[in-house]
Every structure is written in structure tokens, then in C-alpha cells.
Amino acid sequence: MQDDAELRESLVHRLVADGVIRTPAVAQAMRTVRRHRFIPAVDLPTAYADESIVVKTAGNEVLSTISQPRMVAIMLELCRLEPGGRVLEVGTGTGYNAALLFELVAPHGRVTSMEIDAGLAAVARATLAAEGYAAVRVLVGDGATGMPALAPFDAIVVTAAADEVSPAWAEQLGSNGRLVVPLVDRNVAVTLERRGPDIVTVATVPAHFVPLRHC
Numbered sequence: 708m709q710d711d712a713e714l715r716e717s718l719v720h721r722l723v724a725d726g727v728i729r730t731p732a733v734a735q736a737m738r739t740v741r742r743h744r745f746i747p748a749v750d751l752p753t754a755y756a757d758e759s760i761v762v763k764t765a766g767n768e769v770l771s772t773i774s775q776p777r778m779v780a781i782m783l784e785l786c787r788l789e790p791g792g793r794v795l796e797v798g799t800g801t802g803y804n805a806a807l808l809f810e811l812v813a814p815h816g817r818v819t820s821m822e823i824d825a826g827l828a829a830v831a832r833a834t835l836a837a838e839g840y841a842a843v844r845v846l847v848g849d850g851a852t853g854m855p856a857l858a859p860f861d862a863i864v865v866t867a868a869a870d871e872v873s874p875a876w877a878e879q880l881g882s883n884g885r886l887v888v889p890l891v892d893r894n895v896a897v898t899l900e901r902r903g904p905d906i907v908t909v910a911t912v913p914a915h916f917v918p919l920r921h922c
């Protein structure tokens with residue numbers, strides 16, 4: 708039976724072989740962050756399978772999931788982060804992706820993650836602290852309008868599907884900053900980049916996410 712480090716290594720190996728992980732930084736982040744700690748209810752092989760896992764439901768409605776590692780890697784590559792970068796995540800969920808983002812911008816970068824569900828935010832905050840990511844700021848609130856007080860960001864990554872690209876997110880991008888956002892009706896995630904005064908679309912990839920909720 709493989710231990711958790713071996714399971715992470717196998718997962719990274721597969722995502723590199725498939726061309727999903729393209730940079731050493733993303734490979735190293737996914738090798739480092741212990742995904743199983745963010746989903747303690749499942750066994751180790753399940754935690755490192757390339758699948759999304761439902762984390763919270765209300766009746767038949769899925770409120771929160773931990774994204775499929777493949778999708779996480781694709782979005783991390785699209786963010787094109789460097790050490791020292793400033794990132795806003797919308798939709799903390801378990802906190803797993805926030806930890807990965809922190810690995811990419813550490814030690815001097817800044818990760819802020821917004822979660823609308825206070826219960827999920829509290830659990831994510833505790834897990835992040837226990838795993839050595841106390842520097843990640845988890846804020847309870849509706850991320851639809853971003854976090855203007857902490858802008859500009861080098862990347863804004865939305866991990867729930869939006870009806871449209873909120874102008875607030877685009878406005879909070881710094882120079883060459885990137886916004887990655889899944890869209891509900893198109894089942895894709897679009898990546899926009901600020902180039903001077905313009906915002907241009909640089910990538911569109913298939914993506915299925917739980918919808919953003921509004922207060």
C-alpha cells in the first residue's frame with residue numbers, strides 16, 4: 708500500500724504525463740500540499756484519485772466540493788503565479804486550493820480566499836493553520852465583488868461557476884494580472900488578462916463547478 712507522499716507523486720506524475728502540469732512550480736506545489744488533510748472523511752486512495760469529492764450538500768443541492776486535481780492543476784497553471792504574487796480566491800471550500808496557491812507565491816506572497824459559508828470557512832481556516840498555511844487569509848463573504856481593499860491582484864481565481872464575469876474582478880487585476888473564472892451556462896472556465904487598459908481572453912477550458920451563491 709502506498710503512503711500519502713507516494714500517492715501524491717503518482718498523481719503528479721500522471722498529470723505531468725498528460726500535459727496538464729506544465730511547470731515545476733505547480734508540480735512541486737501539488738507534491739507538497741497534503742490533499743487528504745483537507746478531506747478527512749475519505750480514505751487515502753480516494754483522496755488522491757483524480758476526482759472531485761462532494762464536501763457539503765443541502766438536500767439534493769451540492770454546495771461545496773473539492774475540485775478534481777486535474778482541474779486544480781489546469782487553473783493553477785493558468786494563474787501563472789510567481790513567488791511574491793498576490794492572489795484572491797473566490798470559494799475557499801476545504802482550503803486545499805488556497806494552500807496550493809500559497810505554495811506558488813511563498814514565502815512573501817499573499818493569498819486571500821473568500822468563502823460565503825461561515826462553517827466551511829472555519830474548517831478551512833483550521834485545516835490551513837494545521838498544515839502550516841496560517842498565512843492564508845480566509846474571509847467570510849460574497850466573493851462576487853472581489854476584495855477591493857486588497858487589490859490589485861496578480862491573479863483572481865474563482866472556484867465556483869459565475870453567471871458572468873463580474874466587472875469588479877476585472878477591475879481588481881494588476882498589470883498583467885489574470886482572472887480565471889468558470890461560467891455556469893457555457894461549462895467552461897475563461898482566463899482573462901489585463902494588458903494595459905485592455906482585458907483580453909487568453910484561454911478557455913472545459914470546466915464544471917458548483918454555482919456561486921449570492922447573499
Ligand code: SAH
Nearest residue numbers: 771798800801804822823849850866919920
Ligand atoms: N477551492 C475549493 C473548492 C470550492 S467549491 C477547494 O479547493 O476545495 C466552491 C465554493 O465556493 C463552495 O465552498 C461554496 O460555498 C463557495 N461559494 C459559493 N458562492 C460563493 C460566493 N458568492 N462567494 C464566496 N464563496 C462562494
